Amino acid sequence: MAIKTKALFPPVRSFLYIEEMKVHDNHPAKDPQVLSLHRLCFPTDSEARLVEQLHLDGDASLSLAATVSETLIGHVLFSQMKAPFRALALAPVAVTPEYRCRGIAAKLIETGIHKATKEGWQGVFVLGDPNYYGRFGFKRELARGFKCRFQSDYLMALALGSDTLPVSDGNIEYASAFSLF
Numbered sequence: 001m002a003i004k005t006k007a008l009f010p011p012v013r014s015f016l017y018i019e020e021m022k023v024h025d026n027h028p029a030k031d032p033q034v035l036s037l038h039r040l041c042f043p044t045d046s047e048a049r050l051v052e053q054l055h056l057d058g059d060a061s062l063s064l065a066a067t068v069s070e071t072l073i074g075h076v077l078f079s080q081m082k083a084p085f086r087a088l089a090l091a092p093v094a095v096t097p098e099y100r101c102r103g104i105a106a107k108l109i110e111t112g113i114h115k116a117t118k119e120g121w122q123g124v125f126v127l128g129d130p131n132y133y134g135r136f137g138f139k140r141e142l143a144r145g146f147k148c149r150f151q152s153d154y155l156m157a158l159a160l161g162s163d164t165l166p167v168s169d170g171n172i173e174y175a176s177a178f179s180l181f
């Protein structure tokens, strides 16, 4: 299903907006274009292999692609985790260099969060820059009580459909494809 959207960019940065950017949900994560996009955006092919493996393992729960005129310009994946509640991991997200800083990743992430909430997921974990992911409501405090091999100051959580997660501590585990890292 393709969701048509006009991405309006922050006026301070740019008055530009991309006409007819579409966000396609349930886009196949194994799509060769998606894998090429991750190879282009990251220094190694680890993220492309991660995306492919998550798909092969059936752990790619939400896969969203952004296109302009049928050309893929961004992709985000949410994968299911082992957790004391229905939780997803957000990773990876990538936007092709010429379309960066125009809100494309933000649109993909917001669309994913909205869809995950509608589907009854209760929380999302992400590993990343708190300055960026804080914009979407991810909080370090919400993740602090959870034991995980990626536990660090960069692990954050977002509660969906509520201010808090169903529980505040326990074990969480990223999908097995993350053992690549």
Ligand SMILES: CC(C)(COP(=O)(O)OP(=O)(O)OC[C@H]1O[C@@H](n2cnc3c(N)ncnc32)[C@H](O)[C@@H]1OP(=O)(O)O)[C@@H](O)C(=O)NCCC(=O)NCCS
Pocket (backbone or CB within 6 Å): 041, 042, 091, 092, 093, 094, 095, 096, 099, 100, 101, 102, 103, 104, 105, 106, 107, 128, 129, 132
């Ligand atoms: C990170 C990425 C997806 C952002 O895409 P985007 O469409 O440009 O993002 P948005 O337009 O929504 O947001 C842009 C903001 O993100 C910031 N940003 C870019 N890369 C970032 C990073 N790795 N960590 C933290 N913030 C980052 C930009 O500085 C900008 O900040 P500003 O709004 O204060 O100016 C894109 O830069 C990318 O593909 N990078 C390579 C892959 C990567 O590092 N992915 C993230 C880890 S999974």
